[in-house]
Amino acid sequence: MSPLQITRVILYVKDVPRIADFYECYFDIRPLRGGMDKWTELTAASGGCTIALHKASVAQKSGAAIKLVFGVDDIQAFKRAKEQDGLKFGVIHKVHGIEFSNAKDPAGNSIRISNRGL
Numbered sequence: 001m002s003p004l005q006i007t008r009v010i011l012y013v014k015d016v017p018r019i020a021d022f023y024e025c026y027f028d029i030r031p032l033r034g035g036m037d038k039w040t041e042l043t044a045a046s047g048g049c050t051i052a053l054h055k056a057s058v059a060q061k062s063g064a065a066i067k068l069v070f071g072v073d074d075i076q077a078f079k080r081a082k083e084q085d086g087l088k089f090g091v092i093h094k095v096h097g098i099e100f101s102n103a104k105d106p107a108g109n110s111i112r113i114s115n116r117g118l
Helices: 016-027 075-084
Strands: 008-013 039-043 050-055 067-071 093-095 098-104 110-114
Touching: 008 016, 016 039, 016 050, 075 098, 075 110
Parallel strands: 008 050, 067 110
Antiparallel strands: 039 050, 093 098, 098 110
16 A cells, blocks of 8 residues: 555635636746646646645635645745735744744635745
8 A cells, every 4th residue: 555645735716717827926836737717736846745726616615724835945035025026925933943924825725935844
């Protein structure tokens, strides 16, 4: 039996192309081939877990209780660069040598940049 691994996180969103553009613009993760208006997967050049964007039904709430964490070496530099492009982060927290800052994507999903584990 192979070891269990997380291969994909699915976010239910109202506007798949808009949210895909957001992640590509600010986090440099690219859509995989075969995406559609109702489903697309995004991946980083370094590989790992993909983010799948799934069109939310009319009854589904977009922006669920989830937080995506992106590993960043230099939190201050990344935050400063992305804020110049229009993405606003909260204050940088420093706890036991770990730095992190939070933001939201256009669908209301929580995002964190963190140096933890790098």
